[in-house]
Each structure stands twice: as C-alpha cells, then as structure tokens.
Amino acid sequence: MSKPFLQIRGIRKEYGPVTAVHDVNLDVAQGEFLTFLGPSGSGKSTTLYILAGFEDPTRGDIVLNGQSLLSTPSHKRNIGMVFQRYTLFPHLSVGENIAFPLKVRRLPKAEIDAKVRDMLKLVRLEGFEDRKPAQMSGGQQQRVALARALAYDPPLLLMDEPLSALDKKLREEIQHEIRRIHQQTEVTILYVTHDQEEALRLSDRIAVFSKGVIDQIGTGPELYANPATRFVAEFIGDSDFLPCDLVTAANGRADIALAGTTVIPNVPLHGKPVVGGKAALMLRPERLRLTRSAPGGSTAVPVTVSDITFLGNNIHVATQTAKGDALAVRLPFGHEAISSLNRGDRVWLGFDPASAHVFC
Amino acid sequence: MLSRTDAKAAGSKIPAGRLTLTDFDLTLPALGLLVLFFVVPVAILLARSVSEPVPGFGNYAELLGSSTYLRIFANTFLVSGLVTFVSLLIGFPVAWALAVMPSRFASVVFAILLLSMWTNLLARTYAWMVLLQRTGVINKVLIGLGLIDKPLPLVNNLTGVTIGMTYIMLPFIILPLYxxxxxxxxxxxxxxxxxxxxxxxxxxxxxxxxxxxxxxAGALMVFVMSLGYFVTPALLGGTANMMLAELIAQFVQSLVNWGMGGAAALVLLVVTLALYAVQLRFFGTDRMGGR
Structure with missing residues (x-):
C-alpha cells in the first residue's frame, strides 16, 4: 500500500474545557472494514461526525484520496452514512428514499430507477419500494438506510451504531447482511459500536477508543492475544486481574510475584514498569486449567470455588484467591474436573505465563 | 349521573367508573351553555335574515347579487389570504429558529410572543396606527434615511390591514409550526x-x-380567524377595502338592518364551517395545533 486511502491526522475536538478527541491518528486502507470500538463518551462517534462534516475538529486534518475533506461541506463530501436512529424520510416511500441522493444529483430517471432496483436487490428488499418507512420493521428500515447510503457509490461508508436499536437475533442477521454487502461492494466502511462481539464479527481491524484516544488498533485476534493496555484487555474478551509485584522488567517481559505463589517468570509486560512497584496480572477464564492439586512444574494459583454456573456449551466457575480477588475459569461442558466440583472446594488454577499479561 | 359512577366504583376496587372519552354526560353543562349563548342567537339571526323586512330569501339574493357586496366578499378573502401567506412566510423561519436555538434564547422569544398575545388587541392595533401613519415613526425614519421623499401610505388601506393582522396572527402560525x-x-x-x-x-x-x-393547520386557523376579523380592519383599513365583519357591523349598528346583517353573518359562518370541514377531512382533529 503506497498511500493510505483515508488518513485521520492528529484530529482533536474540544468542547470548551472538555476534550472529546485527543489527537487521533489513523490510516485506513481502501476496501477495509474498520470499527471504532469503545464505551459511550470515548470519542468514537465524535470522530465519525467529524468525518461526516457535522462537527469541525479543533485541529487536525482528514485526507481522503490525497485531498483534505475539512473545507468540503457535508453535502459535497459524497460519503454514505447509516445512523443510529431511523433517518429514512418518513414522507417518502422506500423507493423514493433510495432515489433521494440520486435525485438531488439530478441523474436521469432511467438511471435512478435502475439503481433503486439494484439497491433493493442488494439489501434483499425487492418488492418493498412502495412501502412507507412507518410500515417497515426497524431492521428493514436500517437496510433501506444502507441502500440509500450506498446508492450513489460513495467511496466511504460511515455507520454509527446502526443496529443498537434492534434485538439480538435481528442484530446478528443484519450483521451478516452488512458483511455480505461489504464483500460485494468493496466499499470502505468505518463502523462505530460499543459492542465488542459486533466489532469482532464484522471488522477487518478494530480501533479501541478510550477517553478520546485510540488505545490500540489491530485485528480482533491481535487485540485479544496481545492487548496493549488494561482497558483493551478488559474490553475485548473476558479477563480478571490479580494484583502483583514487579520483580524485574526487561524487553517487554517481566518477572512478577503473586501472593501465595513463587515468582512467575517471563510474563509479557505492558505499560511503564517500575521495578518493585505494583502491577496487575491479567488472566483469561478460557485459558486457565483447573486441577484438584497443585500441578507439578507449571504456574498455578490456589483458589476457593465460590460459584458454578452452567452456560450451555461451557461452565463458568467463579473462584476467589486467598486475598479475596475474583478469578473466573471457563471449562467445556463435560470436563472431568467439573463432575464432583462443589462450592467451597479448594482447587488450583494453572496457566502458561506466556499467555498471561502484566499491566502497570 | 354521579350515582351511576359511584355505584360502579363501590362495586369493585378497580376504577370501573373511570371517565372515558365516550362519557357524554360530562359535556352537558358546556353543551347547554353553547346552545343558550351561541346556537339560539345564531338561530334567531338566521330567522331574522329570512323574515325581515319580508319573509323569503330576498336578503341573500341582494347580498350575493350585488357587485358592491361581492367586492366585500372578495376583499375579505384577499385580506385573509394575504395575511395567511405573509404569516407563513414570516412564521416558518421564526418557528424553525425557535426549534433549533438554545432553549434559554427560545424561552425569551416565547415570552415576547405570549406577551404580545396577552396585550390588549385595541392597544396593539392603535400602536400600529401610530407607527404606520403619515407622520409615524416608520415614515419618519425612511424619510430621514433619504429612502423616500414623501410619506408612504401605510395605513387606512390594504397594506395597513395586512401588516396589523399579520402581526396579530403570527403566534397562531408559529406555535403549531414550532x-x-x-x-x-x-x-x-x-x-x-x-x-x-x-x-x-x-x-x-x-x-x-x-x-x-x-x-x-396554522394556515387554515389564521385564514378562518381572518375571515371574521373586525377590530384591526376597522381601525387600520380604509373604506375602499371593507371586510365582511365590518359590513355586518354596519348593517346592524348604522343601518339597523337585522335581515341583511343576519344574512351576511350566516354566509360567513357557512364559509368558516366549510373550511373547518376541509381541515378535519385532510388533517383530522389530532393534527390541530400541530399535535
């Protein structure tokens, strides 16, 4: 890739004394599906609104195809967008809604009609063109909104939590649709969500937003296996944190001391280490091994079982360390360690130090 | 009436006697008042319009057959239409601005709007008279700025009526639009x-x-209200563009011709009801007032 398709360069947005976005930098490749993932107030939507032209950044620049977008008003940016709320024009039929961007571009009628048909086919709503938005379900309305946003072949499609108003089953159905449409049209998509599962399911890459900065950008597996910050570790996948002491730290690895165990060597380290200082050891429930007795030759933490929950294909065991810190483990259904396990049992949770992480 | 609901309420803990919109009983006092003070006088007026000076439809024939009266009808519609149009033209941007401006500014504008509505109609109309007259503020400012040489005729004509009535009607268009x-x-x-x-x-x-x-909804309300407006046209209008309400007043007060006055009032009432029917037909009662 010689030159990135879309560059977000040092975008900053201040509202009076509050800084919503702190100098965000991001390159997006053509045809990429990139998700802004973060809790509400993390600056992800503001960044998207700056791209749409609804907000002006305090400073920074947005470059699309080598040209700055900032001086271009929204209606000339030629960007598609699907909103969180239903924004179909209620007085127009489905067909007229999809035709709207083409009509304001003064395309010939035959071309508009052909495009509307293509778009209805793309979102699988053939035969719905004469319906009014109010006669359609939320999911159908968002599919029409998607068709409207893609009707003018925008190089970039913005999606601001488009599925948050839908129930879980419908959401998954439309996630599949969005994936299919992305593959079919090869449009570049910037997608905003606070739902990690949605982000993992849809995206090529995920930018995790926290407090106005991007904590980490990477593919789902990268973020899961190698979270750069404690926030990312908490946001992607499940995790528990045990307080520990830093013994030594070098080259991104640390030896740590956990209460009740010996020194654990060679754990991947993130953050600014202070030798002798406090740190947090992150352990994922699905990476822990439960044994009745101390496993010989591997690292393990002694714990007391506090609760056992059946979750269908796996079983969630909540435990507590001697110091009272919570540590969960997830075992597949039918695991031999489960059969005689009871609340109050003392067990050991073993892990591979290389798969754990220490955050300072 | 009350005993029935009491009995129901006593029978169960669920408020079975709770009021519903179909409880016709409750409208009876208001309905009685309406019949006594509106339907009966209108009926008397109707009766007089077909019985004075001689029984028959002579009054209506004269009213609808004379070019003088038809001109007054036309003028009434012209003024009402003009006022509605100008009110929409001014009211839409104001309503839009009110809807998008921060609420603390909007509440100031609302206060101004309501204050003007609560101010006495006569006072407001006389104020316009003062502003619009030949030696009024507007003409003086325009002459002072060198924009005009001699005072513009702003009052006692169509311009004066349109300005004065638009000012009075504006809230009725701004509020539903907002x-x-x-x-x-x-x-x-x-x-x-x-x-x-x-x-x-x-x-x-x-x-x-x-x-x-x-x-x-706003436009129809303003149009209908304008059709029967009296005070402002009487004070700011000229003799050349009399409106229907003025004609009725003249029949009754100056000419003491109840027959013709009643006929003119009935024509006005029929037109108003017809327009109201149009509104109901196309917008329904729930759309009234912008809801």
Missing part, C-alpha cells in the same frame, strides 16, 4: 445533507413536506 418542527429528528436533516442535498434541497424536499401538517 410543535411540528421540534419533532423532526435533526439526524434526518443530517442524513439529507450526506445524501448530497444542499440547504435549499433539504428545505424543499425534506423539511417543508415534514412541516406540512403544522403549516396547513
């Missing part, structure tokens, strides 16, 4: 912008159609 515009999701206009619509296209293709129910 209600409708407030309910339009700003995201819909953002979507229109990203679809490529410039401000003008967004206004014509999205905002105006969505505001149409409020505009129609």
């Amino acid at each position: 209600g409708v515009i407030r309910k339009i999701d700003p995201a819909i206009l953002q979507a229109a912008a990203l679809c490529g619509a410039n401000r003008w296209q967004s206004l014509v293709r999205v905002l105006l159609p969505l505001a149409m129910p409020g505009m129609a």
